[in-house]
Amino acid sequence: MKVRTLKGTRPVVPAAGANKRLCMYGAFNYKTGQVHYMTDPKKNADRFAQFLSQLLSANWDRFVVLVLDNASYHRTAEILDLLTKHKERVFVVWLPKHSPELNLLDGLWGYLKSSALSHIQHCCQTDGLGPRPAGTLPLL
Numbered sequence: 001m002k003v004r005t006l007k008g009t010r011p012v013v014p015a016a017g018a019n020k021r022l023c024m025y026g027a028f029n030y031k032t033g034q035v036h037y038m039t040d041p042k043k044n045a046d047r048f049a050q051f052l053s054q055l056l057s058a059n060w061d062r063f064v065v066l067v068l069d070n071a072s073y074h075r076t077a078e079i080l081d082l083l084t085k086h087k088e089r090v091f092v093v094w095l096p097k098h099s100p101e102l103n104l105l106d107g108l109w110g111y112l113k114s115s116a117l118s119h120i121q122h123c124c125q126t127d128g129l130g131p132r133p134a135g136t137l138p139l140l
Contacts, residue, residue, distance in 0.1 A: 024112075025051035027066070028105050035108065045076040052082055056090070067093045069103050 005011045025048060026037040036058060038051045056064065066083075068074045083092055095102050 023047070024109055026105050026109070027055050027064075028108070035105075043071075043073065045073040045078050048073050049078055049082055052079070056086055062089070064090045065093065066090060067095060067103065067105075069095045069100070069106075070097045 021041060023040050023043040024037055025040070025043075026035050028035050036055050038047075038054060040047045073079070083090055100106050
């Protein structure tokens with residue numbers, strides 16, 4: 001496609017939308033089929049700590065088994081301290097490095113990103129007021 005403009009003028013081509021990033025933190029309950037999740041534009045230790053706090057508050061009466069990959073924000077001092085603080089009711093299974101096929105929740109996120117949410121992601125973006133609250137999704 002050729003675009004003609006005046007010399008020295010940069011052409012502007014309007015686009016239908018913008019590709020904005022939406023990170024999802026999630027936990028899957030194998031007994032009930034519920035997914036506890038939080039969306040946020042950023043993926044870092046502070047946001048993950050906020051998600052873990054919400055997850056533990058929502059499951060205050062249960063023993064929680066967390067299966068975590070080796071993302072750098074999972075292994076920060078802040079996160080390890082939080083997990084140690086709740087060690088009486090949280091057990092962590094660390095997945096081997098470079099093995100996304102073992103992280104079953106990644107399959108759900110992949111499906112949501114490629115199929116179910118691929119054309120409506122713009123509706124789910126946060127508006128700069130902070131992360132959306134955690135919630136639950138029924139099993140898809």
